[in-house]
Amino acid sequence: MPIKAALLSFSVALIWGMNILTVKGAVSEIPPVMLTAMRFAAVALLLVPFTKIPRKKLGKLALLSVVFGSGHFGVLFCALSVLDPGPVAIIVLLGVPFSSMLATYFFNDRLGWKRLLGMTLAFVGVMLMFWDPAMTHLQVPLLLVVFAALMWAVANVLIKKLGDINTFELNGWMALMAAPQLLVLSFILEPGAIDAVMNASWMAWANLSFTVIMSSIVAYGSWYYLLKTYDVNQVVPWSLLAPVVSVTGSILIFGETISTFKIIGGITVLVGVAVIMLRKPPQNQEQGMD
Incomplete structure (x- = not known):
């Protein structure tokens, strides 16, 4: 991989790692x-005016907006409002083994012993984090992160079944459909949300802007370019730097405490996910879910 591509891959991982930190900062003020x-309203506003209406795919995009918009991001942000960014950044990596599991059913993908080993390590690592005595009162939020990871994997299946679609069309129109449903949920579940938004500081708005522009548009756009240009096995491992950035930032910025369970569990998850990501599938296999 050329040095420019490596720097771009590193930048994407850095942005994604920082994104969890900015979301954590924003949810401290905005429900x-x-x-x-x-977030989705802003993404739709920035992308939809510059894309065509994918008329034949609107039904599937509507389903994706529920799974990915509310099921993944909505639930993940709720968990982040309670948890430190470190455990969230690690546990959400379960989306990788969940994706491998779903690929065996929907795309006849063969797991093989290496990915089975990686999946086992990932789940064992998360279990260790659940057993952390300091996390015993946070089991429900931790389970929300696991659910969000599962919804990310389901979204991968739905995106693959969408077929050929422009990245910005997908993100823009999915966001346009996700924003109203989340707004309704907020009105039901968060009665003081409007007041919180009106009283939010400039830092909360800056954090939201980072999430919308840098993570949703710049990072994902760069990532799709890298995946189309270079071998998947050259690009994907860079994403493992993101949780390292998140954990480090959480310690430095939010004062997160690190326990033995978190360290061992986190490393075990990272190793397991790395095994899954680095496993090179046969040429006749579906590769979109690896």
Whole structure:
């Protein structure tokens, strides 16, 4: 991989790692479901005017907006409003083994012993984090992160079944459909959300802007370019730097405490996910879910 591509891959991982930190900062002032609605509304505003209407795919995009918009991001932001960014950044990596599991059913993908080993390590690592005595009162939020990871994997299946679609069309129109449903949920679940938005500081708005522009548009756009230009096995491993950035930032910025369970569990998850990502599938296999 050329040095420019390596630097771009590193930049994407850095942005994604910082993104969880900025979301954590934003949900400290703006309720999580409202924040998610605002995120998607901003993405739609920035992308939809410059894309065509994917008329034949609107039904599938509507389903994706529920799974990916509310099921993944909405739930993940709710968990982040309670949890430190470190555990969230690690546990959400379960989306990788969940994707491998779903690929065996929907795309007849063969797991093989290496990916089975990686999946086992990932789940064992998360279990260790659940057993952390300091996390015993946070089991429900931790389970929300696991659910968000599962919804990310389901979204991967739905995106693959969408077929050929422009990245910005997908993100823009999915966001346009996700924003209203999240707004309604916020009105139901977060009665003080409007007041919170009106009283939010400039830092909360800066954090939201980073999430919308840098993570949703710049990072994902760069990532799709890298995947189309270079071998998947050259690009994907860079994403493992993101949780390292998140954990480091959480310690430095939010004062997160690190326990033995977190360290061992986190490393075990990273190793397991790395095994899954680095496993090179046969040429006749579907590769979109690896």
